[in-house]
Amino acid sequence: MTSIALATCEELPSLVDDDASFLDALRDRGVTAEPTVWSDETVEWNDYDAVVVRSIWDYYKRPDEFSAWVDELDASSCTVLNSVETLRWNSHKFYLRDLERHGVSTLPTEYVEQGGDVSLTSVFDDRGWDELVVKPAVSAGAFETKRIGREDAEAEQSWVEALVAQKDVLVQEFADDITDGEWSVVFFGDEFSHAVVKRPESGDYRVQEKHGGSVHVETPSETLRDHARDVVDAVADEMGGDRPLYARVDGVERDGDFVLLEVELIEPELFFRVDADAGSLLSDAILDRL
Incomplete structure (x- = not known):
């Protein structure tokens, strides 16, 4: 029998409610499907045929742990979906x-590496924008994200500098x-x-x-x-x-x-609740790859 770990986070050990139809669809196909907390160090990932990453919604707050976990999956014998290469690439918004x-x-964007220089006033002047959004390159759910108007550039400069001192950052045109x-x-x-x-x-x-x-x-x-x-x-x-x-x-x-x-x-809400066939479609797509 095929066994699949559905990777989730500590706050959602049973997955989000929205994934219920997907979980049922896997089990209807004879799959042993278990929600499994990604950061639980006692888990033996080699015990599973596959790991499907679902609701690891805290990964961006624990980037070093996440990177180590992806390396562990990479060294394991199980199939990882999406692939470890995709997880690494998509976890950083560059x-x-x-x-x-x-x-x-894509939105017009300034890509600012950690420790780099960025002047909001210069970005507004050079780009001709009236509003912009600043966000970390490793982030989700609008974490540490701020919308800034041209008139607030000087007041927000110190906040942006503090963020760039710690992280890679995107400065994007605000999509009104x-x-x-x-x-x-x-x-x-x-x-x-x-x-x-x-x-x-x-x-x-x-x-x-x-x-x-x-x-x-x-x-x-x-x-x-x-x-x-x-x-x-x-x-x-x-x-x-x-x-x-x-x-x-x-x-x-x-x-x-x-x-x-x-x-x-990596961990998107897939809105299974709005489409009765979505859980079955994803389940079949997984089994086609195993």
């Missing part, structure tokens, strides 16, 4: 620069069209599965539900699906042909184009 080189439309909604387009292997639009609470820009955002089931146009698929194709090219098991492509529509904000390949 991957956006790689995708841009593959022709993916996010108030119209951020698409999350979900793929399992080669197949488009479903999509949602996330909208921020009035007066905010953060689309996460914990920050007041809301999720709406909507059907993307064929053009938008094609743009999102192009992102997944670019990921596969960057990974030497290794197509991810799952990918959530997040972005906004702008002037007939799709602008990528993130491609989530």
Whole structure:
């Protein structure tokens, strides 16, 4: 019998409720599927045929532990999905620069390495932006992320300098069209599965539900699906042909184009609750790889 560890975090030892249909679908197929805390040092990962990374939602707060865990998986005999190479690459948001080189439309961004120099006033002047967003390169859920207007550049300079002293940082143009909604387009292997639009609470820009955002089931146009698929194709090219098991492509529509904000390949919420077939599609995609 196939045994699979579904990697999760200490705060969610049984996975998130949204993954219930996926877990049921695996078990319906005769798979032994166990939610397993990624940071539990007593776990023997070699005991499993595969590790599917799901809700390790604290990894970005424990980057050294996460890196050591990925190395441990790499040295193990089990299949890891998404692959360890993908986990390493996608955990650091400078991957956006790689995708841009593959022709993916991304937000205009300044990539600032730890210890580097950055002047918010100069960025505003050079780029002609009125607002920008600063975020760490290793982050999730708007952690340590701040929206800054041109008029606040001097006041926020010391905060930015303190952040850059500790971490690699992205300084991005603020996407004001996010108030119209951020698409999350979900793929399992080669197949488009479903999509949602996330909208921020009035007066905010953060689309996460914990920050007041809301999720709406909507059907993307064929053009938008094609743009999102192009992102997944670019990921596969960057990974030497290794197509991810799952990918959530997040972005906004702008002037007939799709602008990528993130491609989530480590621990995304996959919104199984909005599509009755999604859990089965992902389960079949996993078994096809084992």
